Amino acid sequence: MPTLFGTPVRRREDARLIRGEGLYTDDVRLPDMVYAAFVRSTHPSARIRVDASAARALPGVLAVFTADDVAGRVGDVPTAWLVPDSGLRTPPRPVLARDVVRYVGEPIAMVVARTRALAADAASAVNVAYEPLPHVTDARAALAPGAPQVHAGVPGNVLFTWHAGDREATDRAFAEAEVEVSLSIRNQRLVPAAMEPRTAVAAPTPEGGLTLWTTSQNPHIARFVLSGMLSLSEQRLRVVAPDVGGGFGSKIPVYPDEAMVAHAARVLGVPVKWTETRSEAFVATIHGRDQVQDVAMCGRRDGTITGIRVRATANMGAYLSLAAPGVPTILFGLIVPGAYRIGAVDVEVVGVATHTTPTDAYRGAGRPEATFLVERLVDTFARRIGMDAAEVRRRNFVPASAFPYATPTGLVYDSGDYAAAMDRALEAVGYEAMRRRQEDLRREGRYLGIGLSTYVEVCGLGPSKVAGAVGFQGGLWESATVRVHPSGKVAVIIGASPHGQGEETTFAQIVADALGAPFEDVEVVHGDTAATPMGWGTYGSRTTPVGGGAVSLAARRVADKARRLAAHLLEAAEEDVVVTDGRYHVAGAPARSLSFADVALQAHLAWRLPDGMEPGLEASAFYDPENFVFPFGCHACVVEVDRNTGEVRILRYVAVDDCGRIINPMIVDGQVHGGVAQGLGQALWEGAVYDESGQLVTASFLDYALPRARLMPHIETLHTETPSPHNPLGVKGVGETGTIAATPAVVNAVVDALAPLGVEHVDMPMTPERLWRILSRAQGRAPEEVRA
Amino acid sequence: MQYRVLMRVNGRPVERETEPRTLLVHLLRDELGLTGTHVGCDTSQCGACTVLMDGRAVKSCTVLAVQADGHEIVTVEGLADSVDAALRYGGLHPLQEAFARAHGLQCGFCTPGVLMAGADLLSRNPDPSEADVREALEGNLCRCTGYENIVAAVRLAAELLRERQQAGAGRPAAHAAGGGD
Secondary structure, three states, X not given: OOOOOOOOOOOOOHHHHOOOOOOEHHHOOOOOOEEEEEEEOOOOOEEEEEEOHHHHOOOOEEEEEOHHHHOOOOOOOOOOEOOOOOOOOOOOOOOOOOOEEOOOOOEEEEXXXXXXXXXXXXXXXXXXXXXXXXXXXXXXXXXXXXXXXXXXXXXXXXXXXXXXXXXXXXXXXXXXXXXXXXXXXXXXXXXOOOOOOOEEEEEEEHHXXXXXXXXXXXXXXXXXXXXXXXXXXXXXXXXXXXXXXXXXXXXXXXXXXXXXXXHHHHXXXXXXXXXXXXXXXXXXXXXEEEEEXXXXXXXXXXXXXXXXXXEEEEEEEOOOOOOHHHOOOHHHHOOXXXXXXXXXXXXEXXXXXXXXXXXXXXXXXXXXXXXXXXXXHXXXXXXXXXXXXXXXXXXXXXXXXXXXXXXXXXXXXOOOOHHHHHHHHHHHHOHHHHHHHHHHHHHOOOEEEEEEEEEEOOEOOOOHHHHHXXXXXXXXXXXXXXXXXXXXXXXXXXXXXXXXXXXXXXXXXXXXXXXXXXXXXXXXXOOEOOOOOOOOOOOOOOHHHHHHHHHHHHHHHHHHHHHHHHHHHOOOOHHHEEEEOOEEEEOOEEEEEEEHHHHHHHHHHXXXXXXXXXXXXXXXXXXXXXXXEOOEEEEEEEEEEOOOOOOEEEEEEEEEEEOEOOOOHHHHHHHHHHXXXXXHHHHHOOOOOEOOOOOEOOOOOOOOOOOOOOOOOOOEEXXXXXXXXXXXXXXXXXXXXHHHHHHHHHHHHHHHHOHHHOOOOOOOOOOHHHHHHHHHHHOOOOHHHHHX | OOEEEEEEXXXXXXXXXXXXXXXXXXXXXXXXXXXXXXXXXXXXXXXOOEEEEOOEEEEOOXXXXXXXXXXXXXXXXXXXXXXXXXXXXXXXXXXXXXXHHOOOOOOOOOHHHHHHHHHHHHHHOOOOXXXXXXXXXXXXXXXXXXXXXXXXXXXXXXXXXXXXXXXXXXXXXXHHOOOOO
C-alpha cells in the first residue's frame, strides 16, 4: 500500500502563511476593542508607591489597574512544577507588584485606553515613586552571606536544593580513579526571542464568560491555570491559540499579563488587546539557561569513564515561573550521564532567587545544560589521557545491545545505536582526513578545530504517573479525535497545539494512511479549547510522539470500524478486506470496491449497518506513553579560528540525528536546522547580560545577537532510524535535538582548535572579542598592547 | 493634527487621514486590515514588517505613513499579483511557491517580510548566489529555520522565475519591477 509516512509532503500550514492569511493573535480585531499597556519596573529591587491619578484623568483612558485594584480579584501566578524532596519554596507572585518590585520589567500597573497610542501615553503618565533597595542579579552572589534577600520567605535566596544519583558511590569512584578532570562552566542566560511577541485579546461573552486569544503553546493549560486565577468556571473560559509565531518554551507559562488582560475585559465589558513590544519582551518574557556549574569526571587511563559529579547553581530569577523548578532538576540532572555507561553519578543543583527576569523552559530546557557539561568533560578527559575524543566516546557508549538501558539516575533509555550515529558523522565529515589537515594547518600557525557532540535526549514528555512522581502539576498524555464527516472528509482534532512544527501536515499523513482517505481530505484542528479535547500542549518535543500516539490510536479505531463496515457492505469477512489506493475491497478482487467516502457515507446513513454497530464514524483516543522517548545522535563541527581577529568560521556542520521513524523528512530536517541555529547562537553570539545596576543591557535585537543569515553556516543533515519500541508510531521527538547537540559541538571544536595554545575551556558566547583576548594572551601579547 | 495621504497599496489607490506619528505598518495593519505584514520588534531589526515601496524593500515600522504619500506599496497580500499572471505558480508568486516547496518557513511569522526582501533581491539579481541571498536577508530575523531552507527557497524562486521568463511567459508587472529611486 502506498504510504505517506516517510515522504516529504508539502506543508498544509504554508498555504495561508505564505499569502499573509495566517491569523496571529495581534491580527484579531473586534468591534469596540480597546488597548492595554503595562507600566513596568525600571528598578531591579525597590519599594514602590504608585500614583495613577494623572493617567486616569487623561482623555481616552478607561481604566488603570494597580495592585490595590486587583487584590482579591486576580490570584497569584502559580508555579506548577513542585519538584519533590528539594525543600522547594514558591514565593507568591502577584500579577501586579505590591509594595516592592523584584526585577526590571515586573508589571506594576496596567492602563486600558481607546487606542494603542493613548494607552502608551497613559502608561507613561502613571507615577511610580521608587525607593531603591539592594539588589543581586548573579546567582552565586545571591548565595553569599549578607546578600540582598529577594523574598522574605526564601532565606538565603535558596528556592530549592535537588539531588540525583549516588553521592557515596561517586565519591568512591573518584577516590579510586586514575584520572580526574574538572571544569567550571557558565551556561549563560539566553533570551528565547520567538519572532512573534506575546499578545492577548480578551473578549467578554454572555453570562460572564470570556474568550481569550493568546500566544500559547498550550491553550488547555492556559485555561486550566487562568480559570483558577480569575475564579472563572472553566466552561465559561475559551482559550484560543491561533497561529502562534514561535514559542521555544517562552509561550508555555501563564504570565501576569494575559491574566490582567482577561481581568480587564471582564471588568470593562469590552474586548481588550495587549501586544507586547519587543523591548518589553526582552524583560517581561522568560529567559532560559543561566547555570554556573562545577563539574568533574573521573576514569581510567584506558579511556573508561567511571564517574561524574555536578554541582550546579541555577538562576531562577525573581519568581518561579510555571514549569521553572523542573528545568534545572528533572530535565537536567537525570540526563547528565548522556550517551555513556557511567556507573557513578552525583548531581546537586541549587535553585536561586535573584533580581532578574524569571527563567523557565527554553528550547532544550535543562538538557542542553546537561549535554554541554558532559560533552565538554568527555573532550577534556580525552585530552588528559591523550586519546582521540571519538575513541573515548566509543569506549563508553551504552552499547546497542544494552537497550532498554537503565541509567544510574533512574531513566530507562528506550533504544539506540550511538556508535552508528557517530560513525555516520565521522564518515560524513571525513574525520581522519580532517585530523591530518588540522596537523598541516597547525604547522602553518592556523587553528582548525574539530568538535563532536554525542547526545541523548529525554523527551516526548509523559507518562503521567512519572509526571506526578516528579511533581509536575498536570498530566502528560495527549488526546485526539478522528471525526469523519458524511462526505468522507476527515477532521483530526487534537489537544496539543503545534505552532510551526508542522503537525497539521504530519498528523494528516498518519490519518490518511490509516484510513485510506485522500491526504487533501484530512484536516487537523488544534488550538481552541472550545473545539478540541483536553491536551497538555506542545513542548518537550512531545507533540509528535505523544500527540501522534493519540492520533494514531484514534485513526486505527476509525479504520477498524470502516473496515468492518466495508466488509459488511461487501458481504465479505472482515479479515479478507484490504485497502488499495484508497479503495476497500476483498483481497484479490479489486473490481468490487468502496472508496473511503462510500464507507463514510454508509456509516452516517446507517441504513445497512451490521448488528450492534453504532452509527457515525468517529473515535477518540487518550494516549499516555509508557515511557519517555530518547532521541540521540552525533553532531560534528569543523571550525577555523582566525588568529588575528578571534572570529570563528564554521567550515562544516554535520548533524546526524536519530529521532526514530521519520514521518516527514523535510519537516524533520527543518527542525534540526532551527535547533542547530539556536545552539550555535548560544555557543557564539547570544547572551543576556545584567549590568551592576541590575539593568538588562542586552534588551534589544541591536544588543542581543540573534543568528542572522549571513552568520549561519550550511547545515548538513543526516539520520539514522532506530524506532522507539514503545511508541505506537515508533517515533521520537526532534524539536530540541539540534539545540542540545550544537552548542557543545561548536565549543568542543573551538577548544580543539586552540589546544596548541593550552586552552582547555572557553566561556560562551565565544565572541571574536573573547577569543581575541585568549589568543592575545596565549600568543604572548597583552591585550592592552594589541589594543594600542 | 491629521494629514491626508494618498498611495497605491497592492495596486489599489488608498486615501486616508492619518496622524503624523502613524507608522506605515500600523496604517497597513490597523486601517487597511492587511495583517500579513507583522511587527516583530521596535528597533527596526527584525524585518517582519518588510514591504515593497516603489519596488524596494523597506521596513514599514521605520516609514511614517505620511512618508509613503504618493508611493506604491506592495505587501505580502499583493505579492502574487505584483507579477504577471503567466509567471505565477498556481496563483502564487514564485517566491511563495518556492518557500512552500523548500520548507522555507515554520511558524510563518517572519515569512512575509522575508518574502518581500526576497522579491527586492530577485528584482535586482535574477541568479543570486548563496552568499548573495544571505547578504540580502541581513535585515530579516528568523528564529525557526536557521535560514538553511530560506536561502534554498530564495534561490529556488530565482530558478522558477527564470524558467517562466525564459519560456517567454512575460515580464514582471511595472510596480514590482523596481527602480523607484
